[in-house]
Amino acid sequence: MVNLALSLLYFANLALCLPLGTFSTLSTASLLPSSTLVRSTPPSLTSSTPTTTALPSLSYTSNISKVISQSEQSTSSLSRSTSTSLNVSSTSTLSPTTSSSPTTPVSPVSSQDSQDMQTVFQRRLDFIIASATQVSHIASWLQTLGSDGSWPASEINYTTGCPAQRANWPAGNHWARILTLSAAWHGGLGGAEQYAGSLAVASAISSAMNFWFSQDFTVPGCLDQGGTSVCPCGTPGFWNTNWFSNVILVPKLVGESCLLFNTSLTPAQFNSCTTITTRAYDTFYQGKSFLTGANILDVAKIGIDLALLSSNASLITEAYGRINAEIVIEPGVMVDGIKPDGSFGQHGGLLYNGNYGKDYSNDVLELQIDAAGTQYSADITSRGAFETLIDGDQWMVYLNVETSVLHWDFSVLPRFISFPVIDAQATANLNINISEILQLGELWDSSTMVDMYNNLVEPTKDANEFYNNDYMVQRGHGYVSTLKMYSTRTKNTECVNSQNPFGFHLADGTLYTYLQGDEYEDISAAWDWNLIPGTTIDYGATPLDCAHASWTGLESFVGGVSNGKTGVAAMQYLNPLTQAFSWQKAWFFLDDDTQYVMIANLISNTNASIYSVLDQKRHSGNIYVDDDVFNAPGNQTFNCTVSSLWHRNVGYLFDSDSTVLSLSVGERTGAWSTIGTSAQPPETVDLFAAWIEHQDLTQPVSYTIFPGTTFDSFRRKSEERDIIPLQNDAYISAIFDADYDTISAVFWDISGGTLLFECEPSFNLGPASITVSGNVALILNFRAGTLTVSDPSQSLTSVDVQVNGITTTPLIFTVDLPSGPGGFAGISVTQQFSYFA
Numbered sequence: 001m002v003n004l005a006l007s008l009l010y011f012a013n014l015a016l017c018l019p020l021g022t023f024s025t026l027s028t029a030s031l032l033p034s035s036t037l038v039r040s041t042p043p044s045l046t047s048s049t050p051t052t053t054a055l056p057s058l059s060y061t062s063n064i065s066k067v068i069s070q071s072e073q074s075t076s077s078l079s080r081s082t083s084t085s086l087n088v089s090s091t092s093t094l095s096p097t098t099s100s101s102p103t104t105p106v107s108p109v110s111s112q113d114s115q116d117m118q119t120v121f122q123r124r125l126d127f128i129i130a131s132a133t134q135v136s137h138i139a140s141w142l143q144t145l146g147s148d149g150s151w152p153a154s155e156i157n158y159t160t161g162c163p164a165q166r167a168n169w170p171a172g173n174h175w176a177r178i179l180t181l182s183a184a185w186h187g188g189l190g191g192a193e194q195y196a197g198s199l200a201v202a203s204a205i206s207s208a209m210n211f212w213f214s215q216d217f218t219v220p221g222c223l224d225q226g227g228t229s230v231c232p233c234g235t236p237g238f239w240n241t242n243w244f245s246n247v248i249l250v251p252k253l254v255g256e257s258c259l260l261f262n263t264s265l266t267p268a269q270f271n272s273c274t275t276i277t278t279r280a281y282d283t284f285y286q287g288k289s290f291l292t293g294a295n296i297l298d299v300a301k302i303g304i305d306l307a308l309l310s311s312n313a314s315l316i317t318e319a320y321g322r323i324n325a326e327i328v329i330e331p332g333v334m335v336d337g338i339k340p341d342g343s344f345g346q347h348g349g350l351l352y353n354g355n356y357g358k359d360y361s362n363d364v365l366e367l368q369i370d371a372a373g374t375q376y377s378a379d380i381t382s383r384g385a386f387e388t389l390i391d392g393d394q395w396m397v398y399l400n401v402e403t404s405v406l407h408w409d410f411s412v413l414p415r416f417i418s419f420p421v422i423d424a425q426a427t428a429n430l431n432i433n434i435s436e437i438l439q440l441g442e443l444w445d446s447s448t449m450v451d452m453y454n455n456l457v458e459p460t461k462d463a464n465e466f467y468n469n470d471y472m473v474q475r476g477h478g479y480v481s482t483l484k485m486y487s488t489r490t491k492n493t494e495c496v497n498s499q500n501p502f503g504f505h506l507a508d509g510t511l512y513t514y515l516q517g518d519e520y521e522d523i524s525a526a527w528d529w530n531l532i533p534g535t536t537i538d539y540g541a542t543p544l545d546c547a548h549a550s551w552t553g554l555e556s557f558v559g560g561v562s563n564g565k566t567g568v569a570a571m572q573y574l575n576p577l578t579q580a581f582s583w584q585k586a587w588f589f590l591d592d593d594t595q596y597v598m599i600a601n602l603i604s605n606t607n608a609s610i611y612s613v614l615d616q617k618r619h620s621g622n623i624y625v626d627d628d629v630f631n632a633p634g635n636q637t638f639n640c641t642v643s644s645l646w647h648r649n650v651g652y653l654f655d656s657d658s659t660v661l662s663l664s665v666g667e668r669t670g671a672w673s674t675i676g677t678s679a680q681p682p683e684t685v686d687l688f689a690a691w692i693e694h695q696d697l698t699q700p701v702s703y704t705i706f707p708g709t710t711f712d713s714f715r716r717k718s719e720e721r722d723i724i725p726l727q728n729d730a731y732i733s734a735i736f737d738a739d740y741d742t743i744s745a746v747f748w749d750i751s752g753g754t755l756l757f758e759c760e761p762s763f764n765l766g767p768a769s770i771t772v773s774g775n776v777a778l779i780l781n782f783r784a785g786t787l788t789v790s791d792p793s794q795s796l797t798s799v800d801v802q803v804n805g806i807t808t809t810p811l812i813f814t815v816d817l818p819s820g821p822g823g824f825a826g827i828s829v830t831q832q833f834s835y836f837a
Contacts, residue, residue, distance in 0.1 A: 129186065251276050492507040582604075650705065
């Protein structure tokens with residue numbers, strides 16, 4: 001994991017995530033890199049303002065727009081900024097029921113309000129400038145911009161309304177270009193120093209803004225009901241049938257661009273800027289159902305930019321209030337937001353640390369760095385919640401050794417598995433500047449966040465269970481293994497905007513193991529969606545399409561237990577669509593970079609073949625079957641009876657010599673367009689896939705996995721590692737790790753049960769037993785004298801455990817298990833014991 005640490009340091013300095021400057025003063029100059037052209041005040045156009053087309057009169061009204069409209073007519077009104085300093089005014093607090101009327105007086109503004117807004121304003125500019133992309137394209141954009149303010153259709157697809165692409169709306173790139181041009185013109189954008197204050201760039205910005213503003217939609221229903229009777233197909237204006245484009249994507253870019261270009265906006269442009277951003281923020285007053293989790297922060301950030309643009313002290317106070325109220329632990333099942341275990345939920349039951357959680361984290365880092373030391377800064381509760389999220393994030397990251405780029409585990413990206421890296425979506429990289437974690441920790445005087453930053457530089461190891469989202473991670477020497485399950489409390493995946501139509505099996509006990517980090521990169525267009533790594537499936541018996549992709553699990557006994565070093569995961573499964581296939585499976589994440597898998601109680605009411613998938617990943621190098629090099633026959637499936645398998649530093653040792661192994665090795669080609677909205681050409685990948693066939697469903701199956709091993713070390717560990725299976729059936733799955741004097745077990749039956757065992761660990765045990773009163777998972781470490789228990793069903797309040805044959809008298813435990821609304825049901829609880837009791 002040394003490479004991971006190095007890459008974290010490398011990643012922190014990537015150009016796309018520039019570290020922030022010091023905020024010790026409020027001058028724009030202090031925020032600009034020393035190598036850039038420094039201007040104390042952004043340049044304006046004055047008499048050189050280009051001739052533009054007339055803009056339509058926008059008549060959108062709302063709680064916010066009424067306040068701004070009234071204030072602009074008052075001698076004590078909100079005053080638009082004409083320099084890098086704000087002239088701040090305040091209105092009464094905005095709310096759905098107490099909105100300001102035309103007669104509402106403007107309240108006085110304190111010097112503290114003015115100072116705090118100025119602080120946030122300067123810091124926002126720095127963040128916005130740092131977010132600008134594709135700086136090297138500025139020259140060509142200036143050349144190809146048309147006289148009407150649009151770019152050629154060959155560069156930007158301006159299709160709008162019902163025919164437009166729903167996800168990643170291409171027309172939004174128009175505003176992404178305006179943002180970069182505005183950052184270059186404002187000054188402080190690395191690599192674009194020559195454009196600072198350029199009249200040509202300002203003219204291009206103004207023309208491009210006018211092109212969009214002149215075609216902004218005016219029918220309110222198009223905001224989030226496009227394509228329905230309130231906004232029929234064919235309604236004029238730039239809008240998308242996906243609410244996200246109209247509420248977040250475009251308004252965010254508009255607000256940021258207008259802040260940068262503020263001093264040169266015409267009155268009509270300023271009106272359009274505030275109309276589009278107000279329309280987005282106003283969704284808070286309309287009770288829109290999509291305002292959860294990361295979406296709340298995105299829309300509130302638009303409100304902050306609107307407040308800064310219009311110098312509205314009340315609005316920025318309210319917007320920050322919404323942000324800080326959202327940065328809390330959300331313990332409820334399927335409630336979006338930060339969970340007590342550090343996972344992040346979005347879309348009602350999906351684990352999404354790597355996309356929406358990433359956006360959420362970036363918003364918090366950015367907005368709280370902006371607000372540090374001001375009245376808008378988060379309180380201790382919000383700070384603690386964010387620390388919990390960052391602590392969880394650090395487990396879910398792996399490194400591509402070849403590219404030195406950090407990525408999110410695919411299991412925390414649900415539908416975004418449908419994008420290749422080149423599309424710069426959630427699969428492209430971590431897209432969090434970890435140096436900002438350190439910076440915010442120092443601004444908050446938070447030793448916890450500073451420690452978390454240091455932990456990211458020195459990566460975590462061992463096992464961690466995320467009980468709120470049915471997820472477990474083992475980080476070992478040179479590898480990261482992640483396991484994703486789902487239950488009555490979570491969902492398997494989603495298909496939205498035609499992305500991820502074949503993803504039904506993505507949480508069926510999916511086990512990814514990352515070593516080089518390229519194992520699963522850019523292969524999903526070509527791989528077999530019925531052979532998801534680690535899953536047990538009735539091959540081809542479930543229709544894979546968008547309409548049937550997303551499901552809540554039917555079984556509650558799903559989860560795991562971890563003592564911080566080792567872990568056990570358990571999953572009872574019933575296919576929620578067909579209800580014709582079920583099984584139970586236990587994964588044991590052990591010391592010495594060893595994993596053990598048990599599968600039992602398989603029931604199928606179909607004629608489909610039943611497989612347990614070992615892996616499906618990029619093929620590279622030799623494949624060893626029973627110590628012999630396997631010569632792949634070239635894109636063919638090969639069946640054989642084997643005892644071991646090794647490929648790409650992962651080895652498998654099967655407990656039965658009659659295990660029927662299937663291998664498929666060779667090139668496969670698939671189109672990205674069949675699994676999502678990517679426009680990239682078809683992908684051809686040399687793939688390795690291996691799976692076990694369950695020919696007799698009455699017979700349980702078990703095998704050992706050795707991740708992070710060379711072939712020679714795999715052979716050695718296969719002979720030396722002493723793991724004894726104790727029971728594997730419908731009632732109990734249990735093993736004894738004789739090398740570490742540890743029993744790990746899953747008791748599946750609701751009434752518990754008794755595990756009988758006889759072994760000879762270092763302290764010479766005789767026949768013994770473990771009896772439990774309920775369905776639990778446990779780890780009994782004799783060497784450490786600890787019992788760790790959890791309830792994967794999250795229904796028990798306590799469990800009794802009795803261990804016989806260890807001491808002269810039985811060891812008896814009553815373990816209280818967390819329950820209720822706090823969100824800690826399913827967490828692991830550890831008790832100490834002594835052999836001399």
